[in-house]
Amino acid sequence: MKLHSLPENLLGEILGYLPIDERIKAYMARGSIWKMREALDRYVSRVQIKSSDQQAILFGSSLRSWCNVLNLDISIYGNDNFLSLIGNNELLMPLLDRITMVSSVEVTDHGLLSLSKIPSRKLKTIDITFCHKTSYAGTFPLRDAYPNIVIRRQPEWMDGQCLTPFENDGAHTYWCDGTFLFERDQQSCGHVCSLHQWSPQNPHHIRNKLQYCDFVPPAGWPSWSRFCYRPGVSLLRLDQEEDEKQVLVGQHLYGLRPPKVFPKYEHKDMIPLDSSRYFSWDSQLLLPEDHNIEDRFIMVSRMKVLPLTNLMPPAHVVKRNREFCETLKSYEDEESLNLEQCEGFLHHALNIYANRVRET
DSSP: OOGGGSOTTHHHHHHTTSOHHHHHHHHHHHHHHHTSGGGHHHHHHTOEESSTTOOOOTTOSSHHHHHTEEEEEOTTTOBHHHHHHHHTOTTSSTTOOEEEOTTOTBOOHHHHHHHTTOGGGOOOEEEOTTOTTOOSGGGHHHHHHOTTOEEEOSOGGGOEEEEOOOTTOOEEEEOTTSEEEESSSSSOEEEEEEEEEEETTEEEEEEEEEEESSOOOOTTSOTTHHHHOOOOOEEEEOOOBTTBEEEEEEEESSSSSOOSSOSOGGGGGTSOTTEEEEEOTTSOEEOTTSOOGGGOOEEEEEEEEEOOSOSSOOHHHHHHHHHHHHHHHHHHHHHTOOHHHHHHHHHHHHHHHHHHHHHO
């Protein structure tokens, strides 16, 4: 059903079933979606209902339509008002088991909290990839309400066990909710706290930021650095060969920020699988047998990625991350900690150190 074919005043008639406060939220949610009239057909086509020969659109032809929705895709258009609407009304979409909100910039942790208020709904899957106003901590109410839920916070190609070529380092496992666990003694557990595409033209070139829950600051570092040491890497998906998934991972050896122009597709031909190569300050490839260690500025590694046994992480790993998030929240409240500013301070301090090393 298309927007122009709806009977006159139908929306107002349907909303009459709702209390006045929820009706206001519904109008606000509708407004944010209907601003893009041409995109509504795409939105409508992704709303699945129980009967295969029917389609329903948001605020459809009857209240009954809401009751049969199983799979709802509101990518780009999702917002907290809409999540509050369905999260506070048991009659709306009681059968809903999957909701996709990829790149919905108006969805926040408050919206996720609204979704957790009706555990009888049996929500099974939620995709909030690139919903930049949500956080890892914001998913805890959903995990509590729906113990078996699958929460996706990253593209599917980023899931898996990355077999690193690093000495004294094993596999780096990333689950679909952004939880990670590395096979090493320190800086081994945490979650992806930030994830962005470098460019819409290349959805497979991603930068991230890692929040360790077990980072121990070196001697002389301020206590708040435990929370603000959040290094990032750039990842580039390579075309699959013989059902084998591979990625290129680029990282600065000084500072915390991920490199924007690394890695590149052509680096695949320079870097054998299960190995790393180094690049200089001026982006020149350093030959393994002929360079000084102090000339290394960027490292690019080529890794094989094994599939996950389970999409979601073990409970004990999530528990560690949850305890860390709670500690961080208390520290932020007590010390008025600004994570972004302190992280920036660390980044620049490490860069100053790198410059001094380079000059000597």
